[in-house]
Amino acid sequence: MKxxxxxxxxxxxxLHNLLRWLAEEKPDIVCLQELKAPDNLFPEQALLGIxxxxxxxxxxxxxxxxxxxxxxxxxTRRGLDGEPEDTHSRYIEAFINxxxxxxxxxxxxxxxxGPKFEYKLRWIARLQAHANKLLSFDLPVALIGDYNVMPTExxxxxxxxxxxxxxxxxxxxxxxxxLVDSGWTDAIRxxxxxxxxxxxxDYLRNAYGRNAGLRLDHFLLNDKLNSRLxxxxxxxxxxxxxxxxxxxxxxxxxx
DNA sequence: ATGGCTCCCCTTGGGAGA
Numbered sequence: 001m002k003x004x005x006x007x008x009x010x011x012x013x014x015l016h017n018l019l020r021w022l023a024e025e026k027p028d029i030v031c032l033q034e035l036k037a038p039d040n041l042f043p044e045q046a047l048l049g050i051x052x053x054x055x056x057x058x059x060x061x062x063x064x065x066x067x068x069x070x071x072x073x074x075x076t077r078r079g080l081d082g083e084p085e086d087t088h089s090r091y092i093e094a095f096i097n098x099x100x101x102x103x104x105x106x107x108x109x110x111x112x113x114g115p116k117f118e119y120k121l122r123w124i125a126r127l128q129a130h131a132n133k134l135l136s137f138d139l140p141v142a143l144i145g146d147y148n149v150m151p152t153e154x155x156x157x158x159x160x161x162x163x164x165x166x167x168x169x170x171x172x173x174x175x176x177x178x179l180v181d182s183g184w185t186d187a188i189r190x191x192x193x194x195x196x197x198x199x200x201x202d203y204l205r206n207a208y209g210r211n212a213g214l215r216l217d218h219f220l221l222n223d224k225l226n227s228r229l230x231x232x233x234x235x236x237x238x239x240x241x242x243x244x245x246x247x248x249x250x251x252x253x254x255x
Numbered sequence: 256a257t258g259g260c261t262c263c264c265c266t267t268g269g270g271a272g273a
Contacts, residue, residue: 009272010262034272036263061263062271108273148273167273202273203260214273246261246273 001097001254004235005031005217007105007146007200007247011066012036014245015043021238021249022050028070029096031103032056033146034245035064035089042066059089065105065145071097082126090123091130099225099254100134104145109166117166120148124175128182131220135183140225143184146247147218149176151186154196155215167216185226187219187252192232199234200247208239217250228255 004027008014011032022030030052035042039058047054047068056066057078067073077093079086090105104127109120127143134141149172153159162168180186188197198213207213221229232252239248 013262034262108271110271110273162273165273200273203262204273205259207260216273243261 001029002027002251003029003101003142003144003219003254004249004251005033005103005144005146005219006249007033007217007245009034009245009247010036011064012041012043014243015046017238017241017243017245019046019050020241021235022052022068025235025249025251027251029099029101030068031101031144032066032068033064033103033105035059035066036061037064055092055094057089057092059087063089063105065089065092065103067092067094067096067101067103069096076100080123080126080130082129083122091127098140100137100139100141102130102134102141102143102145104143104147106146106148108148109169109172112164112166112169117169120166121171121175124172124179128175128179131179131184132182135222138224140228141222142225143220145218146216147176148216149173150214150216151176151180151189151218154194155198157196157198157212157214167214180220184220184222185229187221187226187229188215188232188250190226190229197234199250201239203246217247219250219252225254230255
């Protein structure tokens with residue numbers, strides 16, 4: 001079973017690319033982030049037309065998450081507890097083919113310091129609380145998506161440039177590390193412990209052409225799913241397509 | 256320090272992204 005994540009950066013503006021990628025790579029489950037579309041403009045019919053069921057949590061202009069699958073999707077949650085006034089659409093979760101799939105879009109948090117950075121840290125704490133609950137289930141679980149964190153220096157083309165950036169601040173990296181160490185495995189790093197792997201290239205300054213990338217999109221697996229992990233990769237070529245998102249799709253395969 | 260790009264919207268400029 002192939003599970004993927006893709007920050008699409010506007011699902012309607014890039015629907016052609018999304019459909020092409022789905023047709024070429026045929027993932028069984030897909031977590032999408034940054035739909036940038038309200039619920040009523042989610043392109044459900046186009047996805048059903050190529051064999052994908054979908055659930056989504058949209059929002060006008062910003063954020064928005066969705067889960068696509070060739071299997072039946074049983075939604076188990078939308079949103080995280082702990083901050084009822086939070087209106088951002090950043091978390092949706094489902095039970096699919098025996099696996100709990102949490103799809104998340106973690107706040108960017110820039111500029112640092114400031115209220116957006118504080119929101120980012122609070123959001124990670126809320127995710128940590130929910131992750132702790134998920135670990136109490138006797139089920140395979142994956143927390144998948146755009147974490148907006150480069151976990152280590154290996155995950156950015158130029159670490160010194162990002163020391164004041166919310167995506168690489170020590171507070172962000174420490175919170176991510178505590179989350180992983182609480183019972184999860186970073187699937188990409190498990191399979192590729194030494195080499196730089198990027199999932200995002202900025203639109204600016206020919207970042208993709210220079211391979212000036214960041215690793216922001218992660219798969220955290222609990223032990224029950226980690227033991228079934230077979231392979232992982234980045235569909236880097238998709239970032240080179242016309243009208244591409246600034247992220248590339250990332251995937252794992254599970255026994 | 257700024258701008259370089261690209262999306263979105265009560266659009267022709269600003270907010271947000273990373």
